[in-house]
Amino acid sequence: MKTGDTGTYIHFDSRHEAGEHGSGDHHHSSTHYINVKFGYYLFFLSIAHAIAIWAYHRVFFQRPRKPSLGFSALPWVNFPLVLSVGAWLAISLAILCYSGAYAIAIKRFGRLSYALVPFDIFLALRPNIPPIPYLSTLDLHKWVSRLIILYGLMHGIGYLVKWGLEGVFGKTFLLLNLLGLVVFILFIPLLVISARYFRRKYYRTFYALHNITLFVFLGLITFHARPGVLFFTSLSVLLLIYQVFCRVFRVCTVQNVEIISSDYSSLLIARISKPTDYHYFPGDHLRLTYSPTNFKAWIFPTHPYTIASFPDEPYIDLVLRSPSSFYLGSDCQYSISYSYTTMNLSGLKHAKSVHLVAGGTGISFILPVAKLLLSWGVFFSTTWVTRNKYDLHILKALNVKGNIDTYITGATEKQNKTSDPEEAHGLMSSAESENVELEDLSATKEEKPSGSSLKFGRPPLKDILNYLTEGDVSKNWVITAGPHSLVSEIETWGKLNGVGVLSELYEM
Structure with a gap:
């Protein structure tokens, strides 16, 4: 040959x-x-x-x-x-x-x-x-x-x-x-x-x-x-x-990694002290791996994560699926790449209405974008689809204050943890929607975004997004982050209704 x-x-x-x-x-x-x-x-x-x-x-x-x-x-x-x-x-x-x-x-x-x-x-x-x-x-x-x-x-x-x-x-x-x-x-x-x-x-x-x-x-x-x-x-x-x-040479070495987790939750937060002169924009991503002096950095892949914290905060928050195949602890040095952007959001400064839809760990992208839209004075609504109601602990850890309509698609209260992106999205067509007060999750009202709602079942996306089709749709947008099933459904809806869609796919 x-x-x-x-x-x-x-x-x-x-x-x-x-x-x-x-x-x-x-x-x-x-x-x-x-x-x-x-x-x-x-x-x-x-x-x-x-x-x-x-x-x-x-x-x-x-x-x-x-x-x-x-x-x-x-x-x-x-x-x-x-x-x-x-x-x-x-x-x-x-x-x-x-x-x-x-x-x-x-x-x-x-x-x-x-x-x-x-x-x-x-x-x-x-x-x-x-x-x-x-x-x-x-x-x-x-x-x-x-x-x-x-x-x-x-x-x-x-x-x-x-x-x-x-x-x-x-x-x-x-x-x-x-x-x-x-x-x-x-x-x-x-x-x-x-x-x-x-x-x-x-x-x-x-x-x-x-x-x-x-x-x-x-x-x-x-x-x-x-x-x-x-x-x-x-x-x-x-x-x-x-x-x-x-x-x-184009990385920053970090060591202080704090893990914020909760029993039964399929999500956790890795909180990293922000290195000096480390800059990023809302919705940016980074790649996390072991320090270059660790042989594992050259054998195993780097891990891309979205920065869930806002640029003016003193730390970098990453939302990970639990359990994670990537070991994180304070006894090990890590390197993070310089941040990178996958979506230009500057054109949304003059948007009339924006609806944010996240699936699973896609919430890490949606939250800083929501803060950005708030600073611009753009009207927006937020929907989060996750499989486990105990995942809501990350909203408290990330100090979320706004309104988030959350849909829980898991069948039982104590969900089995999963690492499959499609299961993490978990849209179930047979589930019925049920209104549940957030304080029913053994948490105080102050621990959850005030005015938010919690529902069980598959979110009726067409009904949720229907208000964007009224009037001049040229200034209405949907931003979605999550697995392929969610992103594909919203992109198809946007194309049929003439509404612009910006998406981040959270899959390998």
Whole structure:
């Protein structure tokens, strides 16, 4: 298996096929370099795509816009994924079908796979270059990674079949070809575990395998590929060096982490003393991990959280699901990244009405945004959907004073703690809504936002949001944060009713 090119189907260059090192005057067949240009074609297209993403967000991220032309209700937040992935598939297939020769086509699979690696790393950089909302590149990163794996597997399978039919299967185990076989073997479990179900269930395993495969891929294919791919390797390594630099030098080290929890609650608060000169805006996020001096920081993934506290407070509050797979305690040092923004809210200063809808830990995004709207004098209402009524303890801990209509979707009072985002949202279509006074939760009125209501069952979102469809809807907005089921339902509603929707998706 090779990333580069060879001769015709019948005659093969011995060094390229068998992995033997030739002398400087070694003769290459006329098609040995034919695929090199296609790798560069794809690379320059990826550069153009990166520029397009930046330009798109430069224009559309400046000010919220209403849904139009049948696109998503959030065209300024997410560069249309269907268009991006569809374009890459069409371009790749066009390049692959340019030559009908089987031998040339299967070599081209390998070269295209490796040519996409720099772009894929670029999409995964945190923080992004240039600074754009990282969620806008996350889904595209997943799909480009799948294309890389798919092309790599097709390249490998193509050669295994070819050599098997020709009776020269032993070429697979020659040194340079064996390097490609190692990568081929790693690609198979990575493709399986990258599926949404397995990725969410075994995320740490996925993350470790993902990184191991990346470094093995970069290292082995550098020698395996003929003609060479040193340009793509060098660029990929430079991007990884930048990422390591950010993980070491663009972080703040913290140690005093206070955990605020409550019996039976599925949510807890991690309160961190705010480092000196640490700045952020309402609705910003950060990434939390172990200190760079701790080996766990390089093995396990960083954890993205929304900053639930307001910028003028002396601490940073994070809302986490309980129990958390990420250990937090005062006996360990941690590092937090500089804050980053995924949503431009400045265009809402002149909004008439805004409804905030949170699901589960999405309340961490909604609360500071609510304070921001209050400071601007914008009318807003807030709805929170959570599975466990004992989660309300975080409202007291976060010193919430406003009105919040809370819907509890769990079936029993003492809920089992869950780490599944969909269950955490827990919209149950069969549940009946029941008004319950907040003080019934063994808490005083002062411990809960005055004037708020607590209900059990699925929130009737269409009825709740209906008032936004009255009069001039151009100045009415919905801001939602939570799992896919909640976000998708509200985005669909907004598109049908012409009401603008800003959303944050709280899922892996």
